[in-house]
Amino acid sequence: MSFDRLISKIVTTENPTVLGLDPKLGYIPPELKEKSYRRFGQTPEGAADAILCFNKALIDAVSDIIPAVKPQVAFYEAYGWLGVRALAKTVAYAQSKGMFVIADCKRGDIGSTMEAYANAWLGTVGLDDELYAPFGCDAMTVNGYLGSDGIEPVIKVCQEQDKGVFVLVKTSNPSSGDLQDVKAENRTIYETMALLCDKWSDSLPGKTGYSGVGAVVGATYPEQLRELRREFSKLFFLVPGYGTQGGSGKSVAGAFDENGLGAIVSASRSLMCAWQKSPELSFTEATREEAIRMKNDITAHQLPL
Amino acid sequence: MSFDRLISKIVTTENPTVLGLDPKLGYIPPELKEKSYRRFGQTPEGAADAILCFNKALIDAVSDIIPAVKPQVAFYEAYGWLGVRALAKTVAYAQSKGMFVIADCKRGDIGSTMEAYANAWLGTVGLDDELYAPFGCDAMTVNGYLGSDGIEPVIKVCQEQDKGVFVLVKTSNPSSGDLQDVKAENRTIYETMALLCDKWSDSLPGKTGYSGVGAVVGATYPEQLRELRREFSKLFFLVPGYGTQGGSGKSVAGAFDENGLGAIVSASRSLMCAWQKSPELSFTEATREEAIRMKNDITAHQLPL
Numbered sequence: 027m028s029f030d031r032l033i034s035k036i037v038t039t040e041n042p043t044v045l046g047l048d049p050k051l052g053y054i055p056p057e058l059k060e061k062s063y064r065r066f067g068q069t070p071e072g073a074a075d076a077i078l079c080f081n082k083a084l085i086d087a088v089s090d091i092i093p094a095v096k097p098q099v100a101f102y103e104a105y106g107w108l109g110v111r112a113l114a115k116t117v118a119y120a121q122s123k124g125m126f127v128i129a130d131c132k133r134g135d136i137g138s139t140m141e142a143y144a145n146a147w148l149g150t151v152g153l154d155d156e157l158y159a160p161f162g163c164d165a166m167t168v169n170g171y172l173g174s175d176g177i178e179p180v181i182k183v184c185q186e187q188d189k190g191v192f193v194l195v196k197t198s199n200p201s202s203g204d205l206q207d208v209k210a211e212n213r214t215i216y217e218t219m220a221l222l223c224d225k226w227s228d229s230l231p232g233k234t235g236y237s238g239v240g241a242v243v244g245a246t247y248p249e250q251l252r253e254l255r256r257e258f259s260k261l262f263f264l265v266p267g268y269g270t271q272g273g274s275g276k277s278v279a280g281a282f283d284e285n286g287l288g289a290i291v292s293a294s295r296s297l298m299c300a301w302q303k304s305p306e307l308s309f310t311e312a313t314r315e316e317a318i319r320m321k322n323d324i325t326a327h328q329l330p331l
Numbered sequence: 332m333s334f335d336r337l338i339s340k341i342v343t344t345e346n347p348t349v350l351g352l353d354p355k356l357g358y359i360p361p362e363l364k365e366k367s368y369r370r371f372g373q374t375p376e377g378a379a380d381a382i383l384c385f386n387k388a389l390i391d392a393v394s395d396i397i398p399a400v401k402p403q404v405a406f407y408e409a410y411g412w413l414g415v416r417a418l419a420k421t422v423a424y425a426q427s428k429g430m431f432v433i434a435d436c437k438r439g440d441i442g443s444t445m446e447a448y449a450n451a452w453l454g455t456v457g458l459d460d461e462l463y464a465p466f467g468c469d470a471m472t473v474n475g476y477l478g479s480d481g482i483e484p485v486i487k488v489c490q491e492q493d494k495g496v497f498v499l500v501k502t503s504n505p506s507s508g509d510l511q512d513v514k515a516e517n518r519t520i521y522e523t524m525a526l527l528c529d530k531w532s533d534s535l536p537g538k539t540g541y542s543g544v545g546a547v548v549g550a551t552y553p554e555q556l557r558e559l560r561r562e563f564s565k566l567f568f569l570v571p572g573y574g575t576q577g578g579s580g581k582s583v584a585g586a587f588d589e590n591g592l593g594a595i596v597s598a599s600r601s602l603m604c605a606w607q608k609s610p611e612l613s614f615t616e617a618t619r620e621e622a623i624r625m626k627n628d629i630t631a632h633q634l635p636l
Contacts, residue, residue, distance in 0.1 A: 048444070051459065091501050100440055100447035104456045106465035107419055134437055134474050136504040139353070142405035151409045154356065158375050160411035170438050171476045172502050173509030178513055197477050199441040204478030208523060212516030218513060290599035 028232025030260045032126045035093035041321045046096040046294025049077040053298045055309045074108040081116045082226045087310035088317045089123035096292050099131040127163045134169030134176050141179035149183040156200045165190040181229050190238040195220050198244025198267030222259055236262040245273025251282030263289035269296030275323035286328045333537025334495045334567045339432045340398035346626045351599025354382040355404040358603045360614045379413040386421045393614035393622045394428035397521035399635035401597050404436040432468045439474030439481050454488040470495040486534050495543040499525050503549025503572030525563055532565045540568040550578025557585025568594035574601030591633045
């Protein structure tokens, strides 16, 4: 019903980071891609196979030192249903290695439609008599623009299945302010969204004090991270934008509480493409080395604040 | 680059409505479902096959009188990659029958991620040398909470591929006001979003005056529909919420301009489940009859305002 399982993995690995799995073809080492193309042709099937093989190798490289993976669903949909099948297999593989899986799908709809999304990504779907878990992830990201009707169906599935949800609050991109920084009734829209999350979080209490409703807050907005951390003690943060987008150990320091908890920082390209900067290493060694560097960068700034 | 193709189909059929394809298993006539289960078992594959057969029959029943279909992606994801494959086949089938396809996926992300979504739903994806069209829809719905960074990649694909995009402005659900009705700088958030759409629409001009950037405005908010129609003459509206959700020909009248253009009204359940109310008809006849009733209901209130 909360992020307790995720937090427990963060404590065990002493590492509040998550491996983003955003498999653009250009991120995959050529020799790996060629192997899949030889088997399935330079086709959507070949691309999907290359993505799955790359993901599995990355998971094997870091599953003992990184607690979670965050597949970005867009990059799987880009290869149609074959890409989506590779995503389902990636989720199952990461969980078999003990990792917590956050589906970065940013879904947002209403009523029975949102229920279908929640069941697809976190829960089960009825086949008249039987139940089927389409993706079975541990948490998903959602867009709260549609209001409570879009969140309540997800919370219900989280309650039933011990899962969590991250709501977009202040996103990492340069134009996130177009709407999110608009001021209404003395607060910004992203603060209004955080207040809604705080209200929703009462339905998913956690043992650590953090609920099962979290907030996405970009590493590129350090001041907002710090303010939101101070104001919303129950919201666990998913922090994208580390690395290539400009976030650093220093810029995310404010996301954490005095125990070094309260947030998980995501990096995709810097971890997945570490091999491009370290030609002397295998691609898995390069990712592992970057994972350790990232962990040290973040925990160094985290303690003591 | 705009909704000219859609508008031309609306003019030909004299029908500003769209068939929502939200295939819950309970919507499918039992005999049709049983046929797929006999072939593939009561499995995700059987469910996906039943969905596809149902969709094809509905498309056959109305493709000469309804200009467009709007599959709700959630109900396909609910059957995992097999459901997503049934969706891709549904899109191709509807287009082969001359229908305009709006992917109701409400995607919203940033930069290269949003580019991947736009390529997946509307465009093509590179396989190093080759190009592949994962879903190839004619338009998609998006969530603009992330600002311009989330819209520009979609506009680029629309420009290149002659496609359109509908941005969520005022959604049909009861709690849409949680965020969308918040007032900031003398206007609501949904008006702020409409203003952003109006700005973005300059990049996708159309011959009819309507651009390729449209707005989703619910049939359940007739006053807001009328106000937005008056204020934003370039935005074509996608209007959900007709029928089961409470919208009627009268409540959507304000969505149209003096020529009866400017909007397309969506219904899903009332069309897909028409057979449940008319046991004397075949399911396809029942849907066709309801489609004609809906068209007459909407056009009766539309002219003259």
